[in-house]
Amino acid sequence: MGLLFLALQIRSIFSDQLKQEYSGLVLEGIERAESARNLVRVWQRQADNSIARPGQPEQSDDYRRARIDLAGRLTSLAALVNASPSAAPPIPRSALSPDTNLDDTDALLAVQSVYWRAQRTNDSADARTRIARVASTLIVLSACVFGALVTALGMYAKRARQLAGESHKFEHAALHDAMTGLPNxxxxxxxxxxxxxxxxxxxxxxxxxxxxxxxxxxxxxxxxxxxxxxxxxxxxxxxxxxxxxxxxxxxxxxxxxxxxxxxxxxxxxxxxxxxxxxxxxxxxxxxxxxxxxxxxxxxxxxxxxxxxxxxxxxxxxxxxxxxxxxxxxxxxxxxxxxxx
The missing domain is CATH 3.30.70.270 (Reverse transcriptase/Diguanylate cyclase domain)
Incomplete structure (x- = not known):
């Protein structure tokens, strides 16, 4: 029963570690999206501060490229978030368009960041709790197993000596003639x-x-x-x-x-x-x-x-x-x- 308990706890520890790694991937995606959003802000401020000239487009090519890059980062983030087995706040398809309102994008990234940071913290705490349980169980089991281990080692050593003797006999039989005893x-x-x-x-x-x-x-x-x-x-x-x-x-x-x-x-x-x-x-x-x-x-x-x-x-x-x-x-x- 102790070994079964250990196996279940270790399995849960691995599961928590995988969840932490998944949360880390999502948070990295959020950081990349926030970087792309900050770049959009830079080009937006430059556009707002510039004096429009006759025939000059209202939005520069750099600004449009920054919006497209932001949309791509959000699409990658949505693929991770929406595929999560946990009940994470989903990212709607409407938020992935290059023309999405930037305030809505800011709010979306803020919600996702808060949720996934909390998720990673909880998974880390669960893993530490389970590791402590495993350590306590191992201490108890080691005391029970030690005596059995010493006995088993003694039996193994005795059996090993017997097998070595039998192996030598088999090897000798394989290399010698059974009737005369001469090498074959x-x-x-x-x-x-x-x-x-x-x-x-x-x-x-x-x-x-x-x-x-x-x-x-x-x-x-x-x-x-x-x-x-x-x-x-x-x-x-x-x-x-x-x-x-x-x-x-x-x-x-x-x-x-x-x-x-x-x-x-x-x-x-x-x-x-x-x-x-x-x-x-x-x-x-x-x-x-x-x-x-x-x-x-x-x-x-x-x-x-x-x-x-x-x-x-x-x-x-x-x-x-x-x-x-x-x-x-x-x-x-x-x-x-x-x-x-």
Missing amino acids: RRKLFATLAETATGSSGNPTLLKIAVIYIDLDGFKQVNDSLGHDVGDEFLIAVSKRFRKTVRLVDVVARFGGDEFVVLVREFSTNAELEAIAQRLIDCVLQTDEQMGIGFVRASIGIASFPHPVRDYHQLVAAADETMYQVKRNGKNGYAFATRVG
């Missing part, structure tokens, strides 16, 4: 871009590489031994992949039985060869441990900035090279030679 392709590409460009967004001077791994014969595992065994193999080989590379490097599950290792810095191809051989050994060890006997690995290696000049093409180049290994007998590795 989305996380891989984000890390690749960050590594290749650095914080400045420009290509770095580091040599980086992508090692693309495909498990040869894995489809046969699923077909002959079942998907549960296949999933167990993927989980086991993922753990071995993660242990055999450096902590700074990224092992990602690209999809199905395909994995990608992002080597975030290296010096020579010999280092990449050693990593590739260890990855092949990981697959062989997992195969032997589970007693399968036919799962091996084909690996393609692509490095940046040479020979692949565009880091966006690293994964595609490594993938293409991996298929070349498959076509040449599988269970091995090769380096990409094309320039991107």
